[in-house]
Amino acid sequence: MQENSSKSTKKIVLMGLDNSGKTSIVLCLKGVKNLSSFSAITPTRGYEINKFRTLGSEFNIWDFGGQERFREEYFENFKTHIKGASKLIYVIDIQDRERYDISLEYLTEIIKLLRKTKFNLDFSLFLHKFDPDMDSVKKEIKEEGIQALIKQIEDLIPPDFLYQIFKTSIYTVFQKLVV
Numbered sequence: 220m221q222e223n224s225s226k227s228t229k230k231i232v233l234m235g236l237d238n239s240g241k242t243s244i245v246l247c248l249k250g251v252k253n254l255s256s257f258s259a260i261t262p263t264r265g266y267e268i269n270k271f272r273t274l275g276s277e278f279n280i281w282d283f284g285g286q287e288r289f290r291e292e293y294f295e296n297f298k299t300h301i302k303g304a305s306k307l308i309y310v311i312d313i314q315d316r317e318r319y320d321i322s323l324e325y326l327t328e329i330i331k332l333l334r335k336t337k338f339n340l341d342f343s344l345f346l347h348k349f350d351p352d353m354d355s356v357k358k359e360i361k362e363e364g365i366q367a368l369i370k371q372i373e374d375l376i377p378p379d380f381l382y383q384i385f386k387t388s389i390y391t392v393f394q395k396l397v398v
């Protein structure tokens with residue numbers, strides 16, 4: 220598939236396990252406010268490219284579905300997929316504790332490949348589904364789990380690899396929270 224390679228178009232790549240919320244994030248970025256759109260989304264097969272324009276820039280967001288059977292292909296053609304991208308966002312569903320390990324393995328592989336390609340792109344991690352509607356007890360337990368997750372992330376990412384971590388939810392405007 221051919222991307223629009225005009226200079227003002229920014230390519231953003233979204234990766235992460237299936238169901239982590241990538242397509243929903245794309246809808247948020249596109250400014251879709253109608254919540255019923257979120258229940259209508261179907262799992263992304265392979266990958267899909269979303270084009271939209273906001274704040275005077277044009278964006279192509281490449282949403283890689285993340286289902287297991289597609290991951291091998293992403294790795295094989297990694298260079299082609301991320302070529303021209305200015306940003307790669309890796310999404311982790313913080314509510315899916317059972318798959319933290321699988322998600323971190325996937326992340327490890329992506330970082331390995333990124334270091335090989337030497338492309339200069341921004342790397343961000345979204346700790347996603349960090350919803351605002353948690354009571355304080357639940358929040359506390361959750362915070363502990365998340366701190367442990369962040370520690371694991373820090374341990375697996377090489378010290379000279381630059382990245383930023385954000386806590387995000389489709390139910391709040393994306394909040395920047397650098398850890």
Ligand SMILES: Nc1nc2c(ncn2[C@@H]2O[C@H](COP(=O)(O)OP(=O)(O)O)[C@@H](O)[C@H]2O)c(=O)[nH]1
Binds near residue numbers: 261284
């Ligand atoms: N609680 C919660 N659910 C979310 C959030 N973002 C997405 N979801 C839900 O997670 C599921 C998977 O989302 P989807 O965008 O299809 O994930 P994808 O497979 O990574 O593209 C859907 O049921 C979404 O409604 C969020 O911030 N909070």
Ligand SMILES: [Mg+2]
Binds near residue numbers: 242262282
């Ligand atoms: Mg999707």
